[in-house]
Amino acid sequence: MSSQAPSQQTRSSDRVVDTDTRRANALAHLLLNGALLALFGALFLRAGALPSSMWEPLGAGSFPRLVLACLMLINLGIMAQEWRHYRGAPSAAAGLVKRWLWRHRLALGVLALFALYILGVPLLGFRLASLTFLVLVQLALGVRRPRSLAIAAAIAVTFSFGLDWLFRDVFIISLPRGPFS
Amino acid sequence: MTEALFAGMDQLFTLSTMITMLLGVVAGVIAAAIPGFTITMAIVLTLPLTFTMEPLQGVATMLAVYVGGYSGGLISAALLGIPGTPSSVATTFDAFPMARSGQPGRALALGIWASFFGALVSAIILIIAAPPLAMIAVKLGAWEYFSLIIFAMTVVASLVGKSMLKGLMTGLLGLFIATVGADPMMGVARFTFDFELLANGFPFLVVLIGIFAVSQLLQEVEDAEQTKHGKQLITAKVAFKPLDALRETLAHPVNLIRSSLVGVFIGAVPGAGGSIANLLAYDQAKRASKTPERFGTGAPEGVIASESGNSATSGGGLIPMIALGIPGSAVDAVLMASLMVHGIGIGPRLILDHGDLVYGMFMAMLLAAFMVLVVCLFSMRFFLRVTDVPRSVIVPVVLVCCVVGAFALHNRVTDIYLLLGVGIFGYILSKLNYPLAPLVLGVILGPIAETNLRRALMTDENWTLFFTRPISLTLLLLAAVSVAFAIRHRLRQRHATRPA
Numbered sequence: 001m002s003s004q005a006p007s008q009q010t011r012s013s014d015r016v017v018d019t020d021t022r023r024a025n026a027l028a029h030l031l032l033n034g035a036l037l038a039l040f041g042a043l044f045l046r047a048g049a050l051p052s053s054m055w056e057p058l059g060a061g062s063f064p065r066l067v068l069a070c071l072m073l074i075n076l077g078i079m080a081q082e083w084r085h086y087r088g089a090p091s092a093a094a095g096l097v098k099r100w101l102w103r104h105r106l107a108l109g110v111l112a113l114f115a116l117y118i119l120g121v122p123l124l125g126f127r128l129a130s131l132t133f134l135v136l137v138q139l140a141l142g143v144r145r146p147r148s149l150a151i152a153a154a155i156a157v158t159f160s161f162g163l164d165w166l167f168r169d170v171f172i173i174s175l176p177r178g179p180f181s
Numbered sequence: 182m183t184e185a186l187f188a189g190m191d192q193l194f195t196l197s198t199m200i201t202m203l204l205g206v207v208a209g210v211i212a213a214a215i216p217g218f219t220i221t222m223a224i225v226l227t228l229p230l231t232f233t234m235e236p237l238q239g240v241a242t243m244l245a246v247y248v249g250g251y252s253g254g255l256i257s258a259a260l261l262g263i264p265g266t267p268s269s270v271a272t273t274f275d276a277f278p279m280a281r282s283g284q285p286g287r288a289l290a291l292g293i294w295a296s297f298f299g300a301l302v303s304a305i306i307l308i309i310a311a312p313p314l315a316m317i318a319v320k321l322g323a324w325e326y327f328s329l330i331i332f333a334m335t336v337v338a339s340l341v342g343k344s345m346l347k348g349l350m351t352g353l354l355g356l357f358i359a360t361v362g363a364d365p366m367m368g369v370a371r372f373t374f375d376f377e378l379l380a381n382g383f384p385f386l387v388v389l390i391g392i393f394a395v396s397q398l399l400q401e402v403e404d405a406e407q408t409k410h411g412k413q414l415i416t417a418k419v420a421f422k423p424l425d426a427l428r429e430t431l432a433h434p435v436n437l438i439r440s441s442l443v444g445v446f447i448g449a450v451p452g453a454g455g456s457i458a459n460l461l462a463y464d465q466a467k468r469a470s471k472t473p474e475r476f477g478t479g480a481p482e483g484v485i486a487s488e489s490g491n492s493a494t495s496g497g498g499l500i501p502m503i504a505l506g507i508p509g510s511a512v513d514a515v516l517m518a519s520l521m522v523h524g525i526g527i528g529p530r531l532i533l534d535h536g537d538l539v540y541g542m543f544m545a546m547l548l549a550a551f552m553v554l555v556v557c558l559f560s561m562r563f564f565l566r567v568t569d570v571p572r573s574v575i576v577p578v579v580l581v582c583c584v585v586g587a588f589a590l591h592n593r594v595t596d597i598y599l600l601l602g603v604g605i606f607g608y609i610l611s612k613l614n615y616p617l618a619p620l621v622l623g624v625i626l627g628p629i630a631e632t633n634l635r636r637a638l639m640t641d642e643n644w645t646l647f648f649t650r651p652i653s654l655t656l657l658l659l660a661a662v663s664v665a666f667a668i669r670h671r672l673r674q675r676h677a678t679r680p681a
Binding site: 025028029032040043046047050051053055056057058059060061062063064067068070071074075077078081103104106107110111114115117118121122126130133134137138141142143151152155159160163167171173174175176 | 344346347349350353354356357360364366367369371372395398399400402403572573574576577578580581582584585588589592594597598600601604605608609613630631634635638639642
């Protein structure tokens with residue numbers, strides 16, 4: 001009995017976390033599928049306005065409408081499923097979103113840097129944008145020691161200036177050059 | 182035949198051809214290992230280099246890139262969970278979990294041997310059965326193509342993830358994404374909203390990189406503590422024992438031969454190719470297995486099925502090209518172009534007019550399969566060093582490679598914007614446990630499905646032909662069986678996990 005107690009405790013604490021995320025997950029599914037349902041509905045109507053052909057029974061809009069109709073049915077199916085899960089799970093503890101954001105801070109940080117990098121490629125050119133991105137992400141992911149910093153710098157130069165050279169001079173593909181090239 | 186075979190071998194086994202083939206194998210393996218660089222791109226880049234070569238040397242070099250590419254896709258699929266090419270999507274299902282459980286060497290070695298045997302079987306079948314198989318493949322009309330795609334979609338939706346409904350949703354989403362841009366029959370712009378970004382539609386390669394690479398890499402850095410302490414992707418000690426893997430691969434002879442035959446047949450169907458073959462071979466292996474629940478958790482049968490299936494399409498794709506002048510895939514079309522550059526006409530007379538060249542190509546396939554095996558076995562220890570590289574290095578470097586791959590495809594900046602959008606969407610879907618493989622397959626197969634559906638109804642408005650033509654009916658019945666099997670399997674699982 002005594003040996004079972006800690007494991008039961010662990011299981012019960014796991015269950016708290018599980019029900020927490022289960023309700024939040026169900027809500028996320030409901031929101032995503034609700035948004036997609038609205039989007040697919042609007043696109044379905046728009047597809048109806050696409051021209052038909054005098055040479056074939058199906059026009060330009062028929063296949064997309066068929067796919068969109070199936071998608072909307074599936075969205076409704078998933079929403080019905082998730083609504084049952086949502087109603088069956090107890091309310092989530094306070095601060096769940098904050099905890100989730102904190103847990104995913106690195107992934108979201110890298111995603112933000114990646115978005116800035118992509119927007120920066122046509123403005124700064126591939127070489128400079130890539131160099132900056134590679135240095136910043138490696139720093140964000142914990143490169144601190146002098147030796148690691150030196151390796152990070154070498155990697156950044158190789159995969160920015162080196163890749164640009166490889167593509168330009170070997171594959172004859174010019175990557176975006178930017179105003180500083 | 183014997184005379185042509187020896188004449189072909191005489192031209193093939195020269196030092197310069199062997200060297201260019203070896204370089205082609207290395208280039209193919211490396212190109213396919215980099216997410217975003219497809220075999221098609223590698224072969225297109227090789228094409229101009231072959232203009233000055235003899236016809237057989239040029240085409241043999243390109244075949245070496247082709248065969249090497251099918252094996253190279255395994256590397257990033259197993260080590261990073263990112264399919265290097267669409268043909269290694271199913272490889273990620275088991276090779277990646279196997280690598281993550283501390284056995285990356287076993288995952289790679291199994292994949293290498295399975296690829297080798299797949300390529301070997303396809304080359305042998307190519308030599309024996311090219312003309313009769315090509316005749317079967319070209320009998321497929323628009324009805325059969327459409328039904329084949331329905332079958333492929335239901336297979337993949339029922340294969341991946343815990344919910345078939347979610348698998349179907351992402352598959353259909355892929356089909357819808359493929360409708361954005363110009364309509365394949367009339368050229369009418371659809372769902373572009375006058376945005377230049379959408380005018381050309383969503384290139385499947387950009388969707389593939391965004392969906393798999395970006396979302397996978399973001400998941401790699403979710404664990405802040407492990408990432409900040411410089412943890413590698415795979416922390417266990419890496420062992421690479423190719424002979425043990427050979428024994429393990431040969432311990433599944435039925436799986437190996439069945440998957441290779443699936444690959445050869447799918448490769449021989451024009452327009453299908455490795456992206457379908459690996460999934461169908463995986464599906465067949467799962468269905469035949471006594472322990473299907475192990476699939477998706479690192480089952481060796483899954484790695485063997487996917488890799489032998491995709492590699493076998495390389496030989497299958499040559500069957501309709503050589504016998505009838507119909508390329509089985511984009512890669513085969515480039516191979517065809519390389520022969521036409523040298524003034525060699527492709528069609529039914531090819532084997533009669535240039536027997537030495539055709540048999541030389543067959544032998545080049547066999548030789549390339551052996552070269553890939555040797556190159557991979559010797560270089561895999563080097564590739565396994567990837568597992569020593571900390572996440573802080575591998576994540577940004579692969580993200581930059583993804584951007585380069587997406588841009589280099591059409592030299593368009595808009596493609597990298599699409600990459601970002603698709604990557605974010607893929608990350609959201611993966612966080613909510615929606616399977617991503619059906620989405621990519623939907624994008625690849627969407628245009629083929631729509632074109633063939635419309636072509637079928639244009640030929641004859643009677644839609645019952647989908648159910649009355651024998652091959653089409655068989656494929657649709659297989660699709661229904663695949664759905665029924667998946668539902669039954671899930672009900673059993675639910676029953677088993679329900680508390681007594």
